[in-house]
Amino acid sequence: MQFYLATSFIFPRSLRLRLFALCFFATHLPLIGYLLWGVSTGRVALAEFALLTLATMVGTAVALIGIGALLNPIHALADALHADDAPPSTLPEVGDVIRTLYSGVHRAAHETRNRIDGLHQAAHEDPLTGVLNRRGFLAELSALPVNRRKGCIAVLDIDYFKRVNDLNGHEEGDRVLAAFAARVAALMRRADLIARWGGEEFAIFFQDCIEDEASWSLARVATRMREDPIGAIHGRPISFSAGVCRWTGGPIDEALARADEALYEAKQAGRDRICRAKPLLLQA
Incomplete structure (x- = not known):
């Protein structure tokens, strides 16, 4: 041409x-x-x-x-x-x-590329909240260079979310999920990955962070949730619980499982708190 x-x-x-x-x-x-x-x-x-x-x-x-x-x-x-x-x-x-x-x-090539991008986005993004979904989160982690696969994994859960749906309906529940994702995304760094893990659970990868830094970031989100609530249940601001685990590049499933265990401890301890995963015991 x-x-x-x-x-x-x-x-x-x-x-x-x-x-x-x-x-x-x-x-x-x-x-x-x-x-x-x-x-x-x-x-x-x-x-x-x-x-x-x-x-x-x-x-x-x-x-x-x-x-x-x-x-x-x-x-x-x-x-x-x-x-x-x-x-x-x-x-x-x-x-x-x-x-x-x-x-x-x-023009046909451009439209085809846009369709492929749209399908990729639909497969890796949660349509309700606009953050990554589980598949997109794992794909982003897999795409990272080996030397950047280190930091902290956190699993978050909105406290008493079922009551939001039961008392105010699913539309309000959807609004709370979207508002929570937006609040977390606004207070995280650009290098951090945020995903809706499923239901009212979210996952975060804090790149190159130690547990102290990750816990402080989550505490800042919790404080913001109390000062400027995204909603309320029985007159109390909606809160969240979280479990944090150090990740050094090993199997991601193991880090997620340990973070989930820490989340369970936070729930059992009364919710609206952040717990760290217990250190692994070294075998002799």
């Missing part, structure tokens, strides 16, 4: 004449070189020159016939794009048809 546009100064309204000029020059280039060499050396052989001229003319004619045959389908397509009664002056040039085809292919 770029070569076509670059040669538009040669017979801009006729692709056939443009092709003829290019073929004529290309096939006669050796003959021109021979003529220049003969003039400079005084060794021009008229018989050989005439034979070469005839051969290049025949070659040009054969090339043009072949090119014309290749262009016939494009001309047929140009005719099909317009009504049968359209005057010849309104028919597009072959270059216009090529540009139309190029534009259509480019």
Whole structure:
């Protein structure tokens, strides 16, 4: 396409004449070189020159016939794009048809890429909250370089969420979930990964964080939830409980299980608190 546009100064309204000029020059280039060499050396052989001229003319004619045959389908397509009664002056040039085809292919590729991106987003993003879903969370962790797979894993659970649905309906429950995800995302770093793990549970990966830093970040969210509640149950601000576990790049399932155990301890201890996973006992 770029070569076509670059040669538009040669017979801009006729692709056939443009092709003829290019073929004529290309096939006669050796003959021109021979003529220049003969003039400079005084060794021009008229018989050989005439034979070469005839051969290049025949070659040009054969090339043009072949090119014309290749262009016939494009001309047929140009005719099909317009009504049968359209005057010849309104028919597009072959270059216009090529540009139309190029534009259509480019547009189709762009739309296909957008559809693929949309499907990927739908497969990895929770539609209600806009954060990652379980699959997207695990995929993002798997895509990290090995040296960046370290930090803390936290599992969060909204306290008494079932009562929100029972007392105020599922629409209010959906609003609370979306508001909680937005609150957490607003108070986390850009490097941290947040996902809706399922139901009212969420998971967070604090990259390059120790447990003290992760716990402090979650405590800041809890304080914000009390000062500016996203909702209330029996007059008390909606809170959350969390379990935090250090992750050093080993199996992620193990870290998630230990964080979930710490979350259970937080629930058993009265909710609205953050517990750390117990250290692993080293076997002798």
